[in-house]
Amino acid sequence: MKNNKSRIITVSMLLIGVLFLSAGILRGENIIIFEKAINICLECIGIG
Amino acid sequence: MAKNGNDKSRHIIQFIWTLITNAYLIGFIRGKIYQGKIKNICVPGLNCYSCPGAAASCPIGALQAVIGSYEYKFSFYIAGFFIIIGTLMGRFVCGYLCPFGLFQDILNKIPLKIKINTFRFDRALRYLKYIVLIVFVVIMPLLITDIIGQGFPWFCKIICPAGTLEGGLPLVILNDSLKSAVGLLYGWKCFILILLIVFSVIIYRPFCKYVCPLGAIYSLFNPISVFKYQIDKDKCVECKKCASVCKMGCNPTVNPNSLECIRCGKCKSVCPKDAIECVSFNKRKTN
Known part of the structure; x- marks a missing residue:
């Protein structure tokens, strides 16, 4: 019973993760990340 | 070794x-x-x-x-x-x-x-x-x-x-x-x-x-992740070798899925009874 509950939680979490990820892509969040990542991040390297 | x-x-x-x-x-x-x-x-x-x-x-x-x-x-x-x-x-x-x-x-x-x-x-x-x-x-x-x-x-x-x-x-x-x-x-x-x-x-x-x-x-995901550690209580002799070897300060016999465990496997490899197992989801145990 405990094992089944644990499996349900794990599978539900994976489904939520996929839904969130898809929602993020639909909103174009990956574009923001891409634009940040292809330019040198001055804050990250300690200059900006 | x-x-x-x-x-x-x-x-x-x-x-x-x-x-x-x-x-x-x-x-x-x-x-x-x-x-x-x-x-x-x-x-x-x-x-x-x-x-x-x-x-x-x-x-x-x-x-x-x-x-x-x-x-x-x-x-x-x-x-x-x-x-x-x-x-x-x-x-x-x-x-x-x-x-x-x-x-x-x-x-x-x-x-x-x-x-x-x-x-x-x-x-x-x-x-x-x-x-x-x-x-x-x-x-x-x-x-x-x-x-x-x-x-x-x-x-x-x-x-x-x-x-x-x-x-x-x-x-x-x-x-x-x-x-x-x-x-x-x-x-x-x-x-x-x-x-x-x-x-x-x-x-x-x-x-x-x-x-x-x-x-x-x-x-935060360690306790519910697909990849987990599990202690076989029938095999464990409470020698505490796993806890003493853990550099992250975990005690697998108390909590094999501690928030601090980075799954390095040191505890698993020192266990003389192979009591620590890697499991995908929780294995059903028989008593």
Whole structure:
């Protein structure tokens, strides 16, 4: 019973993760990340 | 013997993964970063996207980029990424798939008489990484914004030693224009990196234990992740060898899925009765 509950939680979490990820892509969040990542991040390297 | 063998194979996996995630090696010669489409996706570990070799994005940098943008104040993309990776692996990522974890592992192998396993405020300091996550990765990029509503990646800006090591040092060495822009902030970040290097020689993975916001996120998934440890109580003789060998300060017999466990497998390899098992989902046990 405990094992089944644990499996349900794990599978539900994976489904939520996929839904969130898809929602993020639909909103174009990956574009923001891409634009940040292809330019040198001055804050990250300690200059900006 | 088994312990060394386990450590060696783990380091090989860590090294190969570091190479894969930093496969744009020509960047280290040109002093430029990769600008291809793969940067749309994140790597599971802490790997600065301004590292000349980085082939993909850092999830902590990406999270701050989205919530610090004027368009969105919550990132479904990164939240989904953390939920999927965390649910599948938990802090296995820290033990096997983090380049900065490998860096600290190597530093801790430097033979030195002073090696500290634990100290008075060790346990209390473990909570610091959750504070770093909430304050520097979430609240500050959300609330401290410029005139058009854009926040800064405060964790990257004033703390992250991975960014200094992987991005700051090689880019400043290879670019004269960046070299001329170096100032106080760069000095501060180099100081943090030096401090971390010194502490890493003495203490095992100080950044992962006390500071890393990514480890803080994945730690929350350890109890529910697909990849887990399980103790066979019938086999366990309570010899406590597993607890004494754990450099993260875990006791697998009390909690095999502790928030601090990075799944390095040391406990598993020293167990004389093979009582610690890796399981995918919880195995049904018979009494």
